[in-house]
Structure formats: C-alpha cells, structure tokens
Amino acid sequence: MSLTTPVATTGRITLGLLAAVGRVAMFAASTVANLFRPPFYWREFLSSLIQIGYFSLPVVGMTAFFTGGALALQIYSGGARFNAESVVPSIVAIGMTRELGPVLGGLMVAARVASSIAAEIGTMKVTEQIDALVTLSTSPMKYLTVPRVLAATIAVPVLVGIGDAIGIMGGFIVGVNRLGFNEAAYLTNTYDYLQSWDVVSGMIKGAVFGFLVALAGCYYGMTSGRGAQGVGRATKAAVVAASVLILASNYLLTEMFFSS
C-alpha cells in the first residue's frame, strides 16, 4: 500500500458522496420544475393522495395517540422532581405540535410510503414499464414522480394536524384517567398555552417531510438495480434516506423557526 492510498480512498469516497448528492439535488430540482409544467396527471395525483394520505391515517393516528399518552406520563413523573406536574397539558400540546407529531408522523409515513413508492417504481423499472412509458410519449417524471411528491407534500401536513389532535387527546385521556387531572382544567391549560405558530410550524415541517419522503421513494425507485435484489436494495435505501432526511431537516427547521 502506497502512502497516497488513504488520501486517494478519501478522495474517491468524497467524490462519490458529492456525486450522489448532486444526482439527488438534480432529481429534486427536476421534480419541482415539472410541478409547474403541463401536462399534469390528475388521476395519478388523486390516487396518490388517497394512498399516501387516507391510508396512512390509521398508523399515524395510533402513533400519535400512544405518543401523547406516554408523553403525559413522562412529563408528569419527570416534572414531579421539581413540582411541575401541572405543566403536563401544555407540554404535551407543545411537544406534540412542534416536534413529536411531525417527526413521528413523518417517520411512520417514511416507513409506509417511501418503501411502497420505491418498490412500485423499482418493479416498474425492472419490468421495463418505465421504458414503455417513454415509448408511449409519457415522461416518467411527470407521470410517476410529480403526482406522488405533490400528493405527499399536501397529505403529510394534514396527517400531522390530525395526529397532533389525536396525540393531545391521548395525553388528555391519560392525564384525566391515570394522573387525576380535572377535565376542564386540562383542556383550559392546553388551549391557553398553545399558540397557532406551534401548530403551523409543525405542519410546515410535515410538508417538507412529505416532500422528502416521496422524493426519496421516487429517486430510489427510478435508480433501482436489476432483479428482486435491486428492488429490495432500493426499498431499503429509500426508507433509510427518508428517515435520515426527516431527522436532519427537522433540526434545520427547528433551528430556523425557534432559535431566536
């Protein structure tokens, strides 16, 4: 091994990473550009909206409900150390709307939707359906990617909003039935301390996460390798990439929205 080998390896890895980031960025730019260029495939958009939004509702709702309940228990037991049990309703509401609702909702959608999009488009690629689309004068970007990305960008914030409400309800049920809070006091406390920006910022995060989830699914599907193994790899990569992108962008958005 020569002295320059580690440097060359580092350089190769860096270049490979930069090339991958460049490819994803170009795919994202092309997706956004195609959002504003006709034709637009409404049927595919509505079908994606139902698949991504409506069918993700049970899993997002259940996640939010149990998270809200667990959060109430944690804050109550943790807050007891400094006599701050009374903040349970407001912390549950703020925690759910600002952070846990969008992040956990986004991660659940990533697991469900990014994998399904990547597997579907990857299989279409392997079975030459993507080539068939091109020969039928239809852009795969416009027909497959744009409707899914737009649908996820619209559906996920709505899911986050619903998840927030369900999560707060989960906290309320635990607070009232397990922790002995008065129903009216719990609701008043929640309402008084919750600001509209808490909810809106969470929904903006949801829109960004939805965009990233669908983008990861489409990108890895479109670049899937051959055979069942190729589609399997694409599916796994899409879920991992979507999850990491959600967590990283969540930090950046939180910094942007709340650091001041």
Add this chain to the structure above:
Amino acid sequence: MIQLTQVQKAFGSNRVLQGVDLTVPTGESMVIIGGSGTGKSVLLKCILGLVTPDSGRIEIDGQDVAQTDRDAFLARFGMLFQGAALFDSLTVWQNVAFRLLRGAQKKPKAEAREIAIEKLRRVGLKPEVADLFPAELSGGMQKRVGLARAIAAEPEIIFFDEPTTGLDPIMAGVINELIREIVVEMGVTAMTITHDMTSVRAIADRVAMLYGGLIRWTGPVAEMDASGDPYVDQFIHGRAEGPIESVR
C-alpha cells in the same frame, strides 16, 4: 428508413456496440439475431433514445433522431417489450389505449376504449378481456395485449423485443403469425430482435446478425442459410462448435 452509422455504446469497460452500421428500408421487416448479451436490446433502445449512444448517427427518414422533437418522434413508434411491460395498475383496455387517453393523440374515453377493443380483437382477444388487469392474464395473452398496445396508435415503425420468449411453441407460432400479418397489413417498418430461428423465418424480410458489437452479416432471409459466414451458420443451426465461443 432507419439508418444507423457507426453507432457505439459502452457500459464501463464493456463495449457493447463498437460501430454498428445498419439500414432498414421503409416497409421492410428486419430481424436482428445474435446471442444473449450481444447488444441487440441496447441497439433498439439507442434508436428509441432510451439509451444514449456514445457516438455515431441514427437517422429516421434522413432526420437525425438526436435533433428531432422527441414527442413527435416517439409518436411514430410502437414497441412490444420482451415481458410485455403492461402497466399493472391499469386495466387491459387502458393499457392498450394508453397513448390515446393522453398527450397529443388524446381521444374521448369512449372512442379510445372502442379502438382498444378493436385492437384486442385484431390480436385475437375477446372484448371481455378489456376490463381485466394484466396480472389476470396468461403470458401469451399479455404478449397479445402488448402487441395491441404497440399498434393502437397506428405507428409507422414497430419494434419487437424478443416477441416469443417464454411462450410455448404453439403460442410462439401464433404471435409470429400475428406480427407478420400486422406488419404486412399496416405496411409498417418493423425491427425485431430475437434468437428464436422460427420467429426469424416467420417474421423477417431481411436479417442482420450482431456479433462482437458489429453487424456481422446482413441480407434477405432467403439467403440466410447460404450466407457463407461461419458465425451465421453456427448461430442459425445452433451448433456448439464454431467460431462463436460457447460457455460450457
């Protein structure tokens, strides 16, 4: 007329096409033969623009395909894919009428469905098949639906990628006959890639053999048996011994 001049394509160090020259006259049925992995599919995909050649020139009726309007160019083509490549989420008639339901050739839904059913009938399928999904069809039926889709918009040029692969000999014969009938009836220029010699004799007006990234031999199908080329002879007779190396 389709004209390829010195078309080259490599994937990494694998030089698949090393300077292909080929002419397919208008209204003729050209069949390209060659072993697996010799670049037959890549050649078709280069013409369609699904794969970009590294160098060389591809012309359709004297126009460089790299400089033509892509949608107008593709509207002249129909293609039957090896595995039919039907869209799983659409019904059979929606697959057949795909081009007629969107884009420049868009027609009202009822008219598109009527044309789809007519094309299905042309390839020997009953109208009842129209509302089924591709997964509910046998391999042979899927190929027929793929063929119906390829001819739905009355293209001038049709490509057939391994049209009989995976079919039993009788169904392969039916598909070969259908292809020949459709090519003659519509007067289209056809380009087929296959290594099924029965298909070659049934479909071809002319034959070209691709070997080593080059067109090794080309000529009328009637002259194929007397080509005098040892590579062609070995291939068409399926001999293990000969200049084409076979892996045992």
